[in-house]
Amino acid sequence: MFDIDWRGLLLPLAYLVVLVGTFMTFSTVYRKRKAVESANLAPWFGPHLQRNIYLSILHMEPEEGSEKAPKVPDSVIRAALLRRAVEDIHRIIQIRTAKQACSTLLQRGSVGDDLWQRFQRAEKEMEEELRDVVMEANALVPGWGQIIFQSANEIAANKVLRDRLEEIEQQTERDKEWWEKRRATIKNEFMKELDEEAGDKAQSKTSTNSVAGSEDEPVLVGTDTPSATPSGASKKKSKK
Amino acid sequence: MSTDYAYDEEGFLWPFFVFTLTLIITIPLTFLLIKRSRDPAASFPRIQTSFKHDHTDTVDTLRKQERRKDRKLWLFFAVIAGWAVMGYMLYLIQTTEAPTHKLWNPYDILNIPETATEKQIKSTYKKLSLRLHPDKAKPDPSKNETIEDLTARYVEISKAYQALTDEEIRNNYIQYGNPDGKQGYSINIALPKVIVSDGNGKYVVLLYSVLFGVLLPYLVGSWWYGTLRRSKEGVLMESANRIFREYKDTIDEGGVITALSTGKEYEELFKGDKADSGLSKVESRIFAEGELSPLAGGLSVKDKEKLEDLDSGPRRKVLALLWAYLGRIELDDAELNKAKFAVAPIAHSLNKAFNAISLAYMNTGPLLASYYTSQLLIQALPPKSSPLLQLPYFTPAVVKAVEGDSRIHTSVQSFMDRPDTKRRSLVVGKNLLSEEQYREAVSVAKQLPFLRVAKAYFKVTGERFIVPSSLVTLVVKGRFVPPGSEKVPDIDPNDLEDVDPAEDDLDAISGRKTQKLVGKDEKTGKPIYESAETEHIAAPLAAAPYFARDHSPRWHVFLTDSKQGRVAVPPFTFAQFDRPIFAADGRTPTFAMQTLKAQFQAPPQAGHYTFVMHVVCDSYVGFDTKMEVTLIVEEASKAAAMAADDEISEPDEDSIAGIMHAAKGGQPKKRKPAKEDDSDSDEESGTDDEDDDTSATNTDTEPEN
Numbered sequence: 001m002f003d004i005d006w007r008g009l010l011l012p013l014a015y016l017v018v019l020v021g022t023f024m025t026f027s028t029v030y031r032k033r034k035a036v037e038s039a040n041l042a043p044w045f046g047p048h049l050q051r052n053i054y055l056s057i058l059h060m061e062p063e064e065g066s067e068k069a070p071k072v073p074d075s076v077i078r079a080a081l082l083r084r085a086v087e088d089i090h091r092i093i094q095i096r097t098a099k100q101a102c103s104t105l106l107q108r109g110s111v112g113d114d115l116w117q118r119f120q121r122a123e124k125e126m127e128e129e130l131r132d133v134v135m136e137a138n139a140l141v142p143g144w145g146q147i148i149f150q151s152a153n154e155i156a157a158n159k160v161l162r163d164r165l166e167e168i169e170q171q172t173e174r175d176k177e178w179w180e181k182r183r184a185t186i187k188n189e190f191m192k193e194l195d196e197e198a199g200d201k202a203q204s205k206t207s208t209n210s211v212a213g214s215e216d217e218p219v220l221v222g223t224d225t226p227s228a229t230p231s232g233a234s235k236k237k238s239k240k
Numbered sequence: 241m242s243t244d245y246a247y248d249e250e251g252f253l254w255p256f257f258v259f260t261l262t263l264i265i266t267i268p269l270t271f272l273l274i275k276r277s278r279d280p281a282a283s284f285p286r287i288q289t290s291f292k293h294d295h296t297d298t299v300d301t302l303r304k305q306e307r308r309k310d311r312k313l314w315l316f317f318a319v320i321a322g323w324a325v326m327g328y329m330l331y332l333i334q335t336t337e338a339p340t341h342k343l344w345n346p347y348d349i350l351n352i353p354e355t356a357t358e359k360q361i362k363s364t365y366k367k368l369s370l371r372l373h374p375d376k377a378k379p380d381p382s383k384n385e386t387i388e389d390l391t392a393r394y395v396e397i398s399k400a401y402q403a404l405t406d407e408e409i410r411n412n413y414i415q416y417g418n419p420d421g422k423q424g425y426s427i428n429i430a431l432p433k434v435i436v437s438d439g440n441g442k443y444v445v446l447l448y449s450v451l452f453g454v455l456l457p458y459l460v461g462s463w464w465y466g467t468l469r470r471s472k473e474g475v476l477m478e479s480a481n482r483i484f485r486e487y488k489d490t491i492d493e494g495g496v497i498t499a500l501s502t503g504k505e506y507e508e509l510f511k512g513d514k515a516d517s518g519l520s521k522v523e524s525r526i527f528a529e530g531e532l533s534p535l536a537g538g539l540s541v542k543d544k545e546k547l548e549d550l551d552s553g554p555r556r557k558v559l560a561l562l563w564a565y566l567g568r569i570e571l572d573d574a575e576l577n578k579a580k581f582a583v584a585p586i587a588h589s590l591n592k593a594f595n596a597i598s599l600a601y602m603n604t605g606p607l608l609a610s611y612y613t614s615q616l617l618i619q620a621l622p623p624k625s626s627p628l629l630q631l632p633y634f635t636p637a638v639v640k641a642v643e644g645d646s647r648i649h650t651s652v653q654s655f656m657d658r659p660d661t662k663r664r665s666l667v668v669g670k671n672l673l674s675e676e677q678y679r680e681a682v683s684v685a686k687q688l689p690f691l692r693v694a695k696a697y698f699k700v701t702g703e704r705f706i707v708p709s710s711l712v713t714l715v716v717k718g719r720f721v722p723p724g725s726e727k728v729p730d731i732d733p734n735d736l737e738d739v740d741p742a743e744d745d746l747d748a749i750s751g752r753k754t755q756k757l758v759g760k761d762e763k764t765g766k767p768i769y770e771s772a773e774t775e776h777i778a779a780p781l782a783a784a785p786y787f788a789r790d791h792s793p794r795w796h797v798f799l800t801d802s803k804q805g806r807v808a809v810p811p812f813t814f815a816q817f818d819r820p821i822f823a824a825d826g827r828t829p830t831f832a833m834q835t836l837k838a839q840f841q842a843p844p845q846a847g848h849y850t851f852v853m854h855v856v857c858d859s860y861v862g863f864d865t866k867m868e869v870t871l872i873v874e875e876a877s878k879a880a881a882m883a884a885d886d887e888i889s890e891p892d893e894d895s896i897a898g899i900m901h902a903a904k905g906g907q908p909k910k911r912k913p914a915k916e917d918d919s920d921s922d923e924e925s926g927t928d929d930e931d932d933d934t935s936a937t938n939t940d941t942e943p944e945n
Contacts, residue, residue: 044485097489101600110596111484112468112477182645 041114044095044122050087051129054080054136078140085133085152086159088126093156095123252336257430259329266322273319276311284792285780285826287687291632291680293785294570298578302788306585346400346413358405365401372397473592479503480593487597491606493623494543496594496613497566500587501559509582510554518576519552522560525569531636537563538622558583566622568629568786585789588617602807604800611796614858620786627651627862632684632785633677634667642666651862656685656724686722687827689779689857691795693718693865694833695736696853698872700842705874708844712871713738714809716797716836716855720779720821722829735833776816780826782859793859797838799851799869808851812838846875 057080060069102119105111134145347354352364371377374390403413435444471480479502486499526537527544535544537560547563550556564571565580591614598606616623619630626639626649642663643650655663660682667673673681695717700710715738721728782791798811819832836855843849848870855865 097601098484098487101597102484105484105597105600108596108600109472110593110600111471111480115481115484178645178647185645 037114038117041118041121044118045091048084048087048129050080050084054084074140081133081136081140082148082152082155085137085148086155088129088133089149089152089156091122091126092130095119095126099123252333253428253430254432255329255332255336259326259333262322262325262329266319266326269315269322270319273315276315284778284790285822287684287780287783288827289632289680289684289687289783289785291684291785295577295581296785298574299581299786299788302578302581302585303790306789346403349396349400350404361401361404365397368397369394471593471596473596475590475593476504479505479590480597483590483593484597487594487601487606489601489603489606491609493609493613493616494540495546496591496606496609497539497562497587497616497623498543498546498559499594500590500613501555501562503558503586503590505586505590506558506583507554509579509586510557515554515557516552518571518573519557519560521573522557522564522571522576523547525571526560526563526567530567532625532639533567533622535567536569537567538625539563539567540623562587563622565620565786566616568620581786581788584617584620584787588614588787588789588791591617599807599810602810604802604805604807607798607807607811608854608856611856611858611864612861615861618782618784618787618791618859619861620784621861625649627860628655630688630783630861631681633673633681638667638672641669641672649862652685652688652860653690653723653862656682682724683827684783686724687780687822688722688783688860688863689720689793689821690723690860690863691718691834691855691857691865692721693855693867694731696867696869698869699738705878706842706872707876708842708846708873710842711839712842714797714799714838714840714853714869716838716853717833718836718855718865719831719833720829721831725829725831729831731833738835738837777818777820778816779821784859791859793857795836796856796858797836797853798856799840799853802850802852809838809840811856812836842871842873846873846878848872 054077057072057077060072062069098119102111102116106113106116130149133148137148138145347356350361350364350368352360356364372390372394374387374394377390399409402409404410434440469477471477473480482502482504483499486495486502488495491499526535526539528536530536530538532538534541539547543563547556547559550559561576561580561583563569565584569580571577571580591610594613595607595610598610612623615621621627621629626643628634628639628642628650629636630652642655664678667681668675668678693716697715698706698712699715700706700712703710706712717736717738719731779793782793784791792815795814796811797814798807799809800806801808814836817834819834820830821832821834822828823830849872850868850870853865853867853869857863
């Protein structure tokens, strides 16, 4: 019935194949690259040291020679969990404060898309982490899960405050030293002034002469030293 | 009546086409090239100084390199090629003869004037037919005529005659320009015949596929990925991300410097083995004991720890070099010194990203730290160092002579406010400044643009009260008073007022023109304003002998809430002013009152709001102003009640408000005759309602300093 000219159709078909093939290769390569990129995104937070400590205490490997793992006292495990919760609090605070800023910056185009992806992943991880801590706490002491983060929060706030206090206290020594020195110089200056005042009355005439002389003097110095002073300064610098 | 498209065989059309096309492309490119090759900094005034430090040459070469980077070689060649093509096309147009199509004109054929009457036409035709009828005339062999020529000529003549006498043919002639009726016309395509001739087709197809299959996707792709690669602030996205990670609410200037060293932009500077070379030398220099600070680089112990925590590599070297730059430390190595001056401008550009990030957080501390870091980078000063080091020839030794052991730094202003003899006796001496150097330093100090705020207040345009959620304008009035200026004139109280434009002055309302104070009305004492073209006067380029870029100083005005430590109104940036700062010689200050305006929305609740207003200059250390301003927001109902009592605020009949008032059933107020006298000249119209235009209710606060 229909006499199909296969040879004539060859060209359009080849065109279609090339077109579709190009698009498909492009899309697969692009997607693969995206996936690799998002998989390789650096984590928002560094390694969670406190969690690692807690987990290693919880799952102590038996030492060589003995069959049973060493018994870790409950109080140590609980303390380790509390430390882990404190670190979590730090991270949550960081995420909460950064979230608003990060999303506005992303909208404005001031930060990149991958930062936002990293951020969202960190947020999700933190949610998991919190749930995990609550479950662990409940397993250790029933009902502890409800209050563990309250105490962790207080510990964290206390630590921040104490750090700042320490920082301020560290300065006291230096400030004291400086003030002693400063007081000595001020005292010296006062004494000198008093001496001068006493001397002034005797030499009031000669002092007027010296003032008149001093007006000329700087000009003389000025013509002599301009080449000498900068080079002197640079020499001083180079000696350091 | 055929329509056929012909290619341009004679070659007289396509030069026009190509010429137009090249013109459209080349003219903008040429404009771009001229604009680029002109030094953008040349149009700015400069601070006059002859100061040179040991590395002025290095800094100058870096500045020149940056300028050269802007110039694109391909642009130059493209423009040359464009003009060459246009020239050739013009030559072709000149030389190619266009085939001429003569208009068919019956009068010419009959050789009679167009004013000829019918009688004349008839007689001429008869005479001609007697002479030229093919039966009568003989072909002239000397003119190479044949019998056909004669016949053709006679047909033409009779056609022309008919065209002038016969009604139908005459109509044809008038309508179509030809006695035979509508003629076929041809459309020529302005492309040379060559591209469609046999054998060339495949090249044309190849050209097309290269243009649309390769070049277009490449251009679109490079544009798209280019926009993805850089953030809105013009830094690499990767750098912006890294800086975001470094942000902390308690960050100080040293922390900002550390954050800025994370940029990816530096990697271009330190490739391969350059990444580590000289690092230990730089570090030993910046950790040496300094004259003014415990460490020569001016960094705090905390910053030093941060630097030592880094892995050695490009980032650590960048940070060390930044501290060496800020501490103005001699590195005794041409390459290291050059790198030292090269990292600072990059850090300054990255600071824009940090600024945007700190604005997103809306915390005052980091935002201020960002501006202060900008000042430090431009002036090459470590954090918490003396502002006096900004002056030329001022070395740590000189600063020590001025400040002594005091922990509070002397600002340039307070140093210059001292009497000349006193400051001279402090700094001129052995190992200090020479007389000449002192004079140079003082002359530079007297050119620094210090914006002294005279008054800052809030107002709503055209209203007496600030009601909740209205659009409030913060008006900052200030004068540029360089440190150490003598004979500063008193402030003219008229300058401090901000008069609204008249209601019918649409240009002024929409900000298309500004008003200029010309004088005072003698009778009423009201200031007279004259509308003037907006002038944009930039402050002189920052006096920054160590910064390897030309930087035009900017002023940022923003309001913060001091209790919460948060930014209430984000910064408004001013780089240009409407009144001249310096007189024509470039060093005499005019002390003209400048007006800075920032608009924002008032809080939704009534009450007294106390803000701290910061006016921060991004180029000079210690030139910032910080003062308290109070925004009084009145209850909307109270403000309305007060307005109702007020006779003046009843709308005029010819204003929009008046029409609205009339529509509500109110009697529009007639203009007072006295006012008409007042407003007979357009120039004075701005002064009419001065009393109710100037918002007098707001708290005006005098600056602290």
